[in-house]
Amino acid sequence: MEENTEITVVTSSTDIEAIEASNRAEYDIQIATAKKYPRNLSRIKDNVVAIATMNKETAETCHYALPRGGKTLSGVSVHLARIMAQQYGNIRVDSRVKQITDKQIISEAVCFDLETNYAVKVEVRRSIMGKFGRYNDDMITVTGNAASAIAYRNAVLSVIPKGITDVAYSAAVRMITGDLTSEDKLVAARNKAISYFKDTYNVTEEQIFKAIGVHAIGQIKAEEIADLRGLEQSLKDGDTTVDDAFGYTIDKSQPVEAKKVTDKGVEIKGEKKADSTKLNLD
Numbered sequence: 001m002e003e004n005t006e007i008t009v010v011t012s013s014t015d016i017e018a019i020e021a022s023n024r025a026e027y028d029i030q031i032a033t034a035k036k037y038p039r040n041l042s043r044i045k046d047n048v049v050a051i052a053t054m055n056k057e058t059a060e061t062c063h064y065a066l067p068r069g070g071k072t073l074s075g076v077s078v079h080l081a082r083i084m085a086q087q088y089g090n091i092r093v094d095s096r097v098k099q100i101t102d103k104q105i106i107s108e109a110v111c112f113d114l115e116t117n118y119a120v121k122v123e124v125r126r127s128i129m130g131k132f133g134r135y136n137d138d139m140i141t142v143t144g145n146a147a148s149a150i151a152y153r154n155a156v157l158s159v160i161p162k163g164i165t166d167v168a169y170s171a172a173v174r175m176i177t178g179d180l181t182s183e184d185k186l187v188a189a190r191n192k193a194i195s196y197f198k199d200t201y202n203v204t205e206e207q208i209f210k211a212i213g214v215h216a217i218g219q220i221k222a223e224e225i226a227d228l229r230g231l232e233q234s235l236k237d238g239d240t241t242v243d244d245a246f247g248y249t250i251d252k253s254q255p256v257e258a259k260k261v262t263d264k265g266v267e268i269k270g271e272k273k274a275d276s277t278k279l280n281l282d
Helices: 013-036 041-052 056-060 078-088 137-159 162-177 183-201 205-212 222-237 242-246
Strands: 063-068 071-076 091-100 104-113 118-127 259-262 265-268
Touching: 041 056, 041 078, 041 162, 056 162, 056 222, 063 162, 063 205, 063 222, 063 242, 071 162, 071 222, 078 091, 078 137, 078 162, 091 137, 104 137, 118 137, 162 222, 183 205, 183 222, 205 222, 205 242, 222 242
Parallel strands: none
Antiparallel strands: 063 071, 091 104, 104 118, 259 265
8 A cells, every 4th residue: 555645845945935934833833832831840740650650561661771881771761751741741852863874873853842942952873783784774774763762762851850750760660660678579570580581582691690780690689670671671662682782693684584582582583482471570
């Protein structure tokens, strides 16, 4: 089925001026509306927390974790940024792939607070080179989507007050980890987390420990369990790869279907390597 695509052909300076005037008028209307109906920060904070902690599945999407140099970088995910932008109101966010070079893909996002007339533009660069050369078209598309999502998140977090972000993020992390007040509950959650990654991604305990910056299973506490949840989300969102997270070599010069990670396990050339349910730390 053919896609319907609207194409605007600019033929003269008059046309350009008309388009610019139309864009200015659109922004003027949005700014006037924002001034007429200002936001309520207290209500926004309560709404964001309520949505982020609506259920455990939603809370899990609000946290990301990425292994970097033996340490774990973690923080607010693009999913929480979208919830905040939706509830913050009177805000406009656009993200897109700006350029694809021989070695990089460049995405750009702009976040415009219509009430304060404050805007931030963020640019994110992601490599499209792997161990086997330049990525194939499928992987370039995936990388572009991930870069645009990261740019979106960074732009939104640059505009929305940190006080709202911190409260919502902390509430989501508390729901992710659940009740780990006793040693028995902590051990059970830890074992389920490790088993999930071993079964789903065919990695060793040592690779898991290295990914979250610990040396032994006893060092995995509530914070590390949250990071494992964040790493799971980052793998699903394309923020990182199994190769980058665990040193699991994937030939990116081949079609993405040749060897891919799904929600249910690792498939190698159509053959399911492992079958696992979603990581459940209850």
